[in-house]
Amino acid sequence: GESVGLHLPTLSVQEGDNSIINCAYSNSASDYFIWYKQESGKGPQFIIDIRSNMDKRQGQRVTVLLNKTVKHLSLQIAATQPGDSAVYFCAENDSGGSNYKLTFGKGTLLTVNP
Amino acid sequence: KAGVTQTPRYLIKTRGQQVTLSCSPISGHRSVSWYQQTPGQGLQFLFEYFSETQRNKGNFPGRFSGRQFSNSRSEMNVSTLELGDSALYLCASSFSAGNYGYTFGSGTRLTVV
Numbered sequence: 001g002e003s004v005g006l007h008l009p010t011l012s013v014q015e016g017d018n019s020i021i022n023c024a025y026s027n028s029a030s031d032y033f034i035w036y037k038q039e040s041g042k043g044p045q046f047i048i049d050i051r052s053n054m055d056k057r058q059g060q061r062v063t064v065l066l067n068k069t070v071k072h073l074s075l076q077i078a079a080t081q082p083g084d085s086a087v088y089f090c091a092e093n094d095s096g097g098s099n100y101k102l103t104f105g106k107g108t109l110l111t112v113n114p
Numbered sequence: 115k116a117g118v119t120q121t122p123r124y125l126i127k128t129r130g131q132q133v134t135l136s137c138s139p140i141s142g143h144r145s146v147s148w149y150q151q152t153p154g155q156g157l158q159f160l161f162e163y164f165s166e167t168q169r170n171k172g173n174f175p176g177r178f179s180g181r182q183f184s185n186s187r188s189e190m191n192v193s194t195l196e197l198g199d200s201a202l203y204l205c206a207s208s209f210s211a212g213n214y215g216y217t218f219g220s221g222t223r224l225t226v227v
Contacts (some may be wrong), residue, residue: 034215036218041220042220042221043118043120043204043218044157044204044218045215045218046215046218049215052226060146073220084144091157098147099170100147100159100162100164100169100170101133101147101159102147102149102159102169102206103159104156106156107156
């Protein structure tokens with residue numbers, strides 16, 4: 001059912017460290033996943049996506065890992081910088097279900113300490 | 115290439131009023147989705163439009179409606195505003211939704227007093 005209120009997980013890291021943000025998704029039929037970064041006062045910004053026929057995808061300083069067996073997604077940020085401080089959301093989509101919507105996780109607040 | 119443009123950025127309305135929000139998608143994108151973001155519920159799907167047709171609607175009351183024009187621009191309307199409608203309303207455009215990337219606008223911050 002719907003949660004009454006959100007308890008936002010937080011992750012605090014030192015500048016230069018690697019960060020790992022985790023996400024459990026709910027729909028086993030989901031086949032497309034996106035990570036977004038949202039800074040205060042802004043809309044979600046696309047970071048990286050992955051389709052279900054892949055286990056891993058790399059971008060610039062970011063890597064997404066997908067484990068379909070346990071319905072788990074992770075975002076790894078290398079050499080975290082203060083500008084990476086934001087809320088990070090995972091989103092899933094069942095493109096075969098023709099529902100044309102993203103279902104978002106609750107988000108994780110990443111704080112990078114200089 | 116211009117991004118997703120939402121207007122206005124901020125809006126203050128009184129309970130009982132109605133409001134119309136606008137979204138201009140990225141050129142060439144034909145899918146426009148709307149989401150409501152609140153601290154309590156996070157990001158919740160409102161509806162999605164493609165080629166002027168609503169293809170999916172989220173679990174929101176009938177006071178929330180939308181439409182899409184032939185140039186893919188979209189509007190959403192909320193009638194009889196309630197305090198609980200205060201939120202950040204986000205628009206996302208995509209080439210065709212499904213398994214293509216979605217690009218979000220900066221949102222419209224609606225405050226109902």
